[in-house]
Amino acid sequence: MTAPPATRPNLGVTALGTYVPERVVPNSDFEARMDTNADWIESRTGIRERRFAAPEQYTSDVGVLAVRDMLARDPGALKDVDAVICATVSPDALMPSTAALIAMQVGLTGAAAFDLSTACSGFVYGLSVAQGLILAGTARRVLVVGAEALSKIVDQNDRNTAILFGDGAGAAVVGPVPDGYGFQDFIMGADGNGGSSLYLRCVAPNLPGGFAMGDSVGMNGREVFKFAVRVLGDSGTQVLAKSGLSSADVDWVIPHQANVRIIEAAMERFGLPMTKTIVNLDRYGNTSSATVPLVLHEGVRDGRIKDGQQLLFIAFGGGLSWVAGTMKWWAGTPSLQPEQRQAAGVPG
Numbered sequence: 474m475t476a477p478p479a480t481r482p483n484l485g486v487t488a489l490g491t492y493v494p495e496r497v498v499p500n501s502d503f504e505a506r507m508d509t510n511a512d513w514i515e516s517r518t519g520i521r522e523r524r525f526a527a528p529e530q531y532t533s534d535v536g537v538l539a540v541r542d543m544l545a546r547d548p549g550a551l552k553d554v555d556a557v558i559c560a561t562v563s564p565d566a567l568m569p570s571t572a573a574l575i576a577m578q579v580g581l582t583g584a585a586a587f588d589l590s591t592a593c594s595g596f597v598y599g600l601s602v603a604q605g606l607i608l609a610g611t612a613r614r615v616l617v618v619g620a621e622a623l624s625k626i627v628d629q630n631d632r633n634t635a636i637l638f639g640d641g642a643g644a645a646v647v648g649p650v651p652d653g654y655g656f657q658d659f660i661m662g663a664d665g666n667g668g669s670s671l672y673l674r675c676v677a678p679n680l681p682g683g684f685a686m687g688d689s690v691g692m693n694g695r696e697v698f699k700f701a702v703r704v705l706g707d708s709g710t711q712v713l714a715k716s717g718l719s720s721a722d723v724d725w726v727i728p729h730q731a732n733v734r735i736i737e738a739a740m741e742r743f744g745l746p747m748t749k750t751i752v753n754l755d756r757y758g759n760t761s762s763a764t765v766p767l768v769l770h771e772g773v774r775d776g777r778i779k780d781g782q783q784l785l786f787i788a789f790g791g792g793l794s795w796v797a798g799t800m801k802w803w804a805g806t807p808s809l810q811p812e813q814r815q816a817a818g819v820p821g
């Protein structure tokens with residue numbers, strides 16, 4: 474006798490927290506040490522300022538603070554979490570994993586823990602991997618952290634890269650949500666042929682084929698720009714079709730924050746106005762794997778993202794890699810509710 478097919482549980486985000494370091498670095502700070510100017514940076518990227526971690530603050534530290542932000546508003550948020558994924562391109566070390574270091578400091582010692590390396594796609598990749606672990610019965614809930622201390626791995630005298638990146642972290646718990654809510658579909662991809670467009674040397678001096686890497690982040694900005702515009706549009710369109718949706722069904726596009734011109738191009742491709750997306754790169758720059766949780770949490774905190782709304786996640790990054798996801802937002806737990814409602818004592 475065959476068992477009846479198990480009902481696939483609805484899975485989504487059940488808690489959220491973020492952290493950005495205190496030190497604000499305006500565009501004007503770069504004028505003194507390189508051939509650039511604040512207006513060029515703002516007009517070509519949309520970035521006005523970013524945050525830099527303190528000298529003694531590393532990726533695990535900002536990741537832990539994002540988890541603590543979540544716990545401050547929802548002390549029970551980590552119940553049943555038995556796996557931790559840290560998406561990062563600036564890990565404290567290659568081993569131990571940054572995920573294990575974060576888990577140790579937030580009371581999750583013993584949970585499975587591993588880092589995920591797809592650069593700026595990492596957080597949304599992590600949501601999909603978390604969903605897979607739960608559906609496979611390997612984990613009940615999964616903590617996904619996107620955390621970066623990019624200021625430590627970027628050459629602060631290289632005008633190609635220094636102006637773009639900032640530090641920060643976001644943390645989400647993936648777990649069961651009520652019927653009608655949660656993740657619908659994901660599309661993930663990568664193409665190592667684009668490796669030489671965005672790279673950071675670790676062990677090998679060269680990429681396969683001989684391209685020599687440096688000891689700080691290297692980037693071919695024009696190539697990454699063209700790639701980003703193409704894959705955000707393609708993967709966003711594909712995941713909407715996979716979910717039986719059109720762009721008219723989307724309430725909010727939650728994009729990776731690299732360059733406002735890239736976001737504008739993606740929105741144009743979807744035929745959606747900029748009022749349907751959330752941009753915070755003006756204040757935080759590109760925080761790689763932390764951009765998506767930072768922008769998601771901003772929309773949740775200020776009440777723009779509401780219960781039951783249709784979200785479309787789109788991100789791209791080193792690899793080169795890309796990811797898109799669809800999700801019906803559930804606002805049923807304390808850390809997923811607008812701050813003003815909590816402050817006013819209005820129950821969720």
Ligand code: ACO
Binds near residue numbers: 508636694698731
């Ligand atoms: N300040 C002043 N001038 C500059 C600077 C600077 N910081 N950088 C470049 N320029 C000059 C160039 O020398 C060039 O001058 P020229 O016309 O005399 O030759 C001119 O500005 C235009 O240069 P472009 O490289 O064509 O500038 P572009 O408009 O492409 O903007 C940028 C450059 C902002 C890097 C853009 O290409 C971009 O955002 N690319 C995507 C980068 C990205 O998303 N990276 C993150 C990937 S995510 C991850 O996984 C980490």
